[in-house]
Amino acid sequence: MANNFRERLVGPVTRRRSQIQEGTTDQRLLDSAGPSDWLHQDPWRVLRIQSEFVEGFGALAELGPAVSVFGSARTPADSPEYKLGVEIGRALVEAGYAVITGGGPGAMEAANKGACEGGGVSVGLGIELPFEQGLNPYVDIGVNFRYFFVRKTMFVKYAKGFVVLPGGFGTLDELFEAITLVQTRKVTRFPVILVGTEYWGPLLDWIRGTLVAGGKASDTDLELVDCTDSVEHVMELLSRANGLPAPEGPFD
Template identity: 70%
Template sequence: MKDRYKGPVLERRGQVEPGTTDQRLLDSRGPTDWVHEDPWRVMRIQAEFVEGFGALAELGPAIAVFGSARTPADHPFYAIGEQAGRKLAEAGFAVITGGGPGAMEAANKGACEAGGVSVGLGIELPFESGLNQWVDKGINFRYFFARKTMFVKYSQGFVVLPGGLGTFDELFEALTLVQTQKVTSFPIVLIGTDYWQGLIDWLRDTVLAEGKINAGDLDMLVVTDDVDEAVSLMVAAREDRWPDPAPERPE
C-alpha cells in the first residue's frame, strides 16, 4: 500500500489505516469510541482554552487566592479568606479562586459581598461538585493544565492560605514560573506564619543549604499574618505594571 497523508500526518506500511477520516465521520454505523481518543481530546482541550480566554480577557487586574477546600466555615482561616477577598475587591482587584468550598469559598464570598468580581475556575474531580454559591463568573475545566494557564495568565499575584497538595501544587508552579522569568512582577504571599514557617525553614535549611535553589529564590515568598500587608503588596505590583492610577488591561 502507498504512503498516505492524513492531514499533516504521514502513514506508511502497517500504520496506514483503512478508509478515510471523512468516511469514519459520516458513517453512523461505525464505533463511537473515537470520542474518547486523543485527536478528539485535542478539540476539547482547545475548546477549554477558547472558553477561558473568552470569559476572562476583559477581567482586568486580578489576584488568585488559593487555599484548602477542607477549611470549615467556622475556622479562623475561613474568616481570613473572607477578609482577603473583601480587601482585594475594595482595592480594585477581581478575585480568582478554584471555585470550590473552604478557603476558596471564603475568598469568593468576601469579594462578592464587597461588590467585586468573584471568579471561580472549577475542575472536574470525583469528590467535588460544582462551583460555590459566591462565584459570579465561573468556568469548569476538564483539564488541570488548561485551568492552570488561566490562573497564571489572568492573575497578577497569588495570595496563598493554608492548604494541602493542591495548594502546594499551585504555589510551587507559581514559584517556578517566577524563578524561570516566565512571569514578571508577580508577588506571592503566604498568609499564616505558623502554618508556613516549617516549609520556609526546610527550603532554607535543606534545599538552599544543598544548593538546589539560590538565596534569591527565597525572596520570591512573603510570609505574613497581615491581610493588609498582602493586599498592599498586590497593589504595589499592579502600580509597577500599570503606572496609570486607573489601569486598563493592554490589548
C-alpha cells in the same frame, strides 16, 4: 527501496502499509453507525484541550486586574482561616481587583464570598474530579476544566498576584509552580504572598535550612515569597508590586 507498498494521505498525515485505515475521514465522520472510540484518542483530546483554552480566554479576557487566591477545600466555615479568606476577598475587590479561586469549598469559598459580598467580580475555575464538588454559590463567573494544566494557565495569565492561604497538596502545587515560573522568568514577576506565619513558617524554615543550605536553592529564591498574617500587609504588597496606592484599612 521497493516502491510496491500502499500509501494514503490523510490530511497532513501519511499512512503506509498496515497503518492505512479503510474508508475516508468524511465517511467516518458521517457514518452514524461507526465506532465511538475516537472520542478517547489523543487527536481528539488535543481539540478538547484547545477548546478549554478558548473557553477560558473568552470568559476571562475582559476581567481586568485580578488576584488568584488559593487554600484548602477542607477549611471549616467557622474557622479563623475561613474568616480571614472572606476578609481578603473583600479587601481585594475594594482595591479594584477581581478574585480568582478554584471555585470549590473551604478557603476558596471564603475568598469568593468576600468578593461577592464586597460587590466585586468573583471567579471560580473548577476542575473535573472523581469526587465532584461543584462551584460554590459565591462564584459570579465559573469555568469548569477537564485538564489541570489548562486551569493553571488561567490562574497565572489573569493574575497580578497570588495569595496563598493554608492548604494541602493542591495548594502546594499551585504555590511552587508560581514560584518556579517567577524564578525561571517564564512570567513577569508578581507577588506570591503566603498568609499564616504559623502554618507556612515551618515550610519556609525547611526551604532555608535544607534546600538553600544544601545548595539546591539560593537565598534570593526566598525573596520571591512573602509571608504575613495581616490583610493590610497583603494589600500593601500587592499595591506596591502593581504600582497602586496602598488602600486604607481596616479590612473586616
